[in-house]
Amino acid sequence: MTATIETSAAVRRSAELEELIRLRPARFRVLTGDRPTGALHLGHYFGTLHNRVRLQRLGVELLVIIADYQVLTDRDVADRLDVHVRDLVLDYLAVGIDPQRATIFTHSAVAALNQLLLPFLSLVSVSELSRNPTVKDEIAHSRQAAVSGLMFTYPAHQAADILFCKANLVPIGQDQLPHLELTRTIARRFNDRYGALLPEPDALLSPAPLLLGTDGSKMSKSRGNAISLSATADETARLIRGAKTDSQRHISYAPEARPEVASLVLMAALCTGRDPHEVAETIGSGGAAALKRTVTDAVNDFLAPLRTRRAALAADPGYLRGILREGNERANALAETTLDEVRSAMGTRY
Template sequence: MTQHDVTTNAPADLSDEPDAGDALAKSTDAASLARSLARSGEIEADLDVNPGRYRMLTGVRPTGNMHLGHYFGTMHSWQSIQDRGVDTWILVADYQVITDRDGLGPIRERVLSLVADTLAVGVDPQRSTIFAHSAVPAANQLMLPFLSLVTESELHRNPTVKSELEATGGRAMTGLMLTYPVHQAADILFCQANLVPVGKDQLPHLEQARVIAQRFDKRYGRADAARPVFRRPEALLSEAPLLLGLDGEKMSKSRHNTIELRMSADETAKMLKKAKTDSDRHITYDPEGRPEVANLLTLASLCGAGDPQALAERIGDGGAGTLKQITIEAVNEFFAPIRARRAELIANEDYLLQVLAAGNAKANEVANQTLDAVRTAMHMNY
């Protein structure tokens, strides 16, 4: 991924950017990953010095209730990024619910639940923008010109699209699923976000957005001689801990193996008491050999119970029962204030709708400005 000096908000010259096809193919190779990690470190250091240079966008699909994996994976960072003075945008990706599903489910309930979770973890709607996909027509309209800038083979090479195709078992893929990377590019580029927190596996999506921005400028030229239409987004790579589900498998809403942020202390205790461990009574921290036990130790540690290795030594022969009880207490104590705040928020639907309406209005204002710049560059401003 092309890097540019941390002291400027202007993107690198287009001639410095790699060929689009090569960039997508190499976005996760060892050398490119090393560059992305180094660049992410530079950005992390610059955030405290020059927060005003950045606009951060992150998004969540409202396919179910947010859980501990979401919190420790990304949600915990939203407030800290906001509090550092970075312009923070949080997308409720409601349109993306139907990329791989036949229906929306209880979408209204889930959208408002996500807004409540977002506010409960410390996001301030006076300083951050919370908005919904479906409420920003101009952002979605960018899909049309963007689709003309990518090839079918590039879309099929995207890791998310490839894995979905492999998992369908012969079922036809929807057009929305195939163009999912382009939709994500529109999400990022419409609001001129130049910072996107991602894991290493999501780098190809971000590279696709950079490629689309690059191709748009090369094909249609710059709307202004001094700057391109779109800023080039860069990755803020997260080292999120890998938390397994309570059954020892990948944590997933669809597997019902998660602890949701909205759960009560009693519900949390009930879930954790059923968590999978193993038959060895002596507790050790061995992520490779004893992943389920290590998972509970990690979770307890993240919630303030201490270093997982030291915690395991302290439990010793206390067995899985002691481990689970310590984890229950740590989780419930850690999330008590978030849950209390969430309970207040979810009981006030009018306020949640006001927050979303205000965020939608701001997103529409920016999206319309971006679409005007796109139409100008394409000579379609008539």
């Protein structure tokens, strides 16, 4: 019951924030990002990436963290990390994130950010960290032979990611509300103990559409069931041809009764800007084959300009390195300022 009340309050607050963003976007600084664990896919695009571009276009300051250190929270080795980082930068630029208006940076390159972890850890208990839903879920799905100590610092480390730049807005899904609440708790406790310095960031909830993977389960980088933004037209067609549907010939949009079919219909609708019920009605009794043809055409048409931009960007690796270098420099400047203020507040400037 309490969780429902908290979620309802967050939804109301998000609606208020959207109006404030429309009126005064320069008041807001957003921190968002991804772990470099594999290719971003359509679920990422419609879930988060397009919202980042929207906020940027509205005039909100955007910081995008590539959380390379956090790859190690649930796996023993950070495999092909350099390739995944490069691919994230490519995807960000291809979807429309403007490096002249946004700061794209890597976690490991900002030493002052990571130094904030120690004082922040002193403000939370072991029990608070261990009962965090994010930690519980990551432990349950961990790829490590044994859970590392880094896993338990995960929520505090993410708090440092948000607070080092004094972000006051974090776009998240409802499942991430408990984590952001811990960030707010850390900021509040620091301010109570050492003086008002850190903002308590708000959650910006957006109704992210649920796109299933081609096997009917959660779309995931690691399950081979996702249509990545970097996929070719032929790869996309092959994945959609193999997508799970059901035995009913008539196509309808019924997410609860026919989740796999509904996800494919929704995918086509999102890519064409149409209502999913309209898409389903157009296909009608055409069956799964017609549905998959419709989805394939819609996805490939939607991704075509993105693929063109991505290919052009990939041909200039020096430009990509420059984007990260400049982003890391900007992030370091912010982190050094905040760390200096934290040291001053704590009396540790010697």
